[in-house]
Amino acid sequence: MRKTIKTTAVVQGPGxxxxxxxxxxxxxxxxGITFLRTDLPGAQxxxxxxxxxxxxxxxTNLKNDTAEVWTIEHAMSALHALGITDVAVEMDGPEPPVxxxxxxxxxxxxxxxGIQELGSEQPVLNIKQKITYSCGNxxxxxxxxxxxxxxxxxxHKHPLLAHSExxxxxxxxxxxxxxxxxxxxxxEEELEFLKAHGLAKGGNLENAxxxxxxxFINPLRFxxxxxxxxxxxxxxxxxxxxxxxxxxxxxCECGGHKxxxxxxxILLANSEDK
Numbered sequence: 001m002r003k004t005i006k007t008t009a010v011v012q013g014p015g016x017x018x019x020x021x022x023x024x025x026x027x028x029x030x031x032g033i034t035f036l037r038t039d040l041p042g043a044q045x046x047x048x049x050x051x052x053x054x055x056x057x058x059x060t061n062l063k064n065d066t067a068e069v070w071t072i073e074h075a076m077s078a079l080h081a082l083g084i085t086d087v088a089v090e091m092d093g094p095e096p097p098v099x100x101x102x103x104x105x106x107x108x109x110x111x112x113x114g115i116q117e118l119g120s121e122q123p124v125l126n127i128k129q130k131i132t133y134s135c136g137n138x139x140x141x142x143x144x145x146x147x148x149x150x151x152x153x154x155x156h157k158h159p160l161l162a163h164s165e166x167x168x169x170x171x172x173x174x175x176x177x178x179x180x181x182x183x184x185x186x187x188e189e190e191l192e193f194l195k196a197h198g199l200a201k202g203g204n205l206e207n208a209x210x211x212x213x214x215x216f217i218n219p220l221r222f223x224x225x226x227x228x229x230x231x232x233x234x235x236x237x238x239x240x241x242x243x244x245x246x247x248x249x250x251x252c253e254c255g256g257h258k259x260x261x262x263x264x265x266i267l268l269a270n271s272e273d274k
Contacts, residue, residue, distance in 0.1 A: 002122045004028045004086040006114030011105060015095025016071055016184065016208075017058060019201030022093025024075070026110065029088040030118055032242065033079060035062060035069045039092045043067035048076060050240040050264045056257035058199050060237055070095040073257065074184075077236030078106035081175035082115060085122045085244075101183030101207035103232055107176055125243035126272045133263045138254045140263040145249040152234060153253040154227040158187065160211060164227040170235075170245070179235070181221050182228035185209035188217060233257065238264050243271065 009026040034045035044066045046052055054063030059071035075096050079087065081103075099105035130143035137155070151167040168178050186200065188210050194200040200208075209225055210217035222228055234252055237260035238245070255263070 002030075002085040002118040002120050003083050003115050004030065004118055005084065005110060006116050009109040009113035011097050011099065011109050013097030013099055014202040015093065016098035016101070016202045017199045018070065018093070018095045020093045020095060022091050022095060022097055024096050025090040026113065027088045027090065028116075029086045031086060031088070033076070033085070033087050033089065035072065035089045035091060037067040037069065037092075037094070038090050040067050045088070048072065048240055049242050050237075050261055050268065053240070053261050056261055058194070058257075060233075060240070060257045060261065068094065071098075072096060073233050073236035074099075074103045075106050075236070076239045077232050078103040078110060078180065080235055080239035081170075081172055081180070082107065082110055083172065084110060084115060086118060095202075098184075098202050098207045100181075101203075101209070102181050102229070103236075104176075104180040107180050122244045123242070123273070124246055124271075125241055125248075125267055127246070127248060127267065127270060128272050129270075131266060131270050133259070133266050135259060135262075138256075138259050140250075140252050140255060140259065142248050142250045142263075142267060145247050147247050148245055149249050150231055150234065151249075151251045152227050152231045152255075153251070154230055155254055158211060160214075160216065161226060164224050166224055166227045166231060168231070175235070179228055179232050182225050182232055183207065183209050183221065184229055185211060185226045188212045230255075234260055237261060238267070240264055241268050243268070 033048035036045045037043040060073045133140045148170040
């Protein structure tokens with residue numbers, strides 16, 4: 001069944017890239033997941049859907065003719081993990097709060113607000129055969145399975161992240177325990193470049209894992225925290241299909257927001273709707 005929240009949930013703080021403080025208010029709804037910029041006169045709600053992705057520069061950003069919202073993947077990931085399909089999100093800034101760099105703060109706020117079923121069913125992503133997508137060393141696949149699982153394989157030239165892989169069975173409890181606390185990460189050598197291009201203004205050692213030349217600058221929550229965060233992002237991006245995920249085996253190798261969006265569109269195009 002479609003689900004919304006029982007009462008209002010509020011999360012506050014600066015955005016990861018803009019550094020602009022924002023209050024993010026989640027309200028019960030029956031119109032899908034929408035984002036409304038309350039700081040912009042005349043702004044209209046933006047439906048959280050893959051067709052409304054405006055850009056994927058260091059995050060997934062949604063836009064319509066009246067407004068844009070940045071970096072919505074962590075909030076979307078939390079909503080999807082809890083099965084929330086309908087909520088009106090109001091923001092008085094351009095970007096959701098980065099919180100601790102993960103999605104656990106969103107999960108906690110939404111659970112505190114309570115979850116209730118609506119009187120209709122969410123459409124299912126009806127995949128009946130193996131679907132693949134590749135671009136260079138990037139690879140995605142989804143195929144029918146006995147249970148819904150996600151696998152992410154991450155490879156990088158940095159020796160600390162040369163090869164890491166994580167698989168988990170997608171349930172709300174597994175997500176909360178294994179994925180929701182995994183923070184975003186970045187490379188120490190990239191920080192100057194990012195800040196020079198107006199990004200990562202809200203990032204710090206409290207909300208991001210910084211990968212140094214030969215060590216992690218701050219303590220990890222999990223030995224493989226970076227690859228778990230890649231799964232967190234992937235789940236948030238695939239949530240933009242607007243569909244319930246059935247029992248599928250979903251695998252991603254070296255993907256990111258841009259290719260998550262492409263693969264999500266491919267999945268929608270291959271859904272055998274009746």
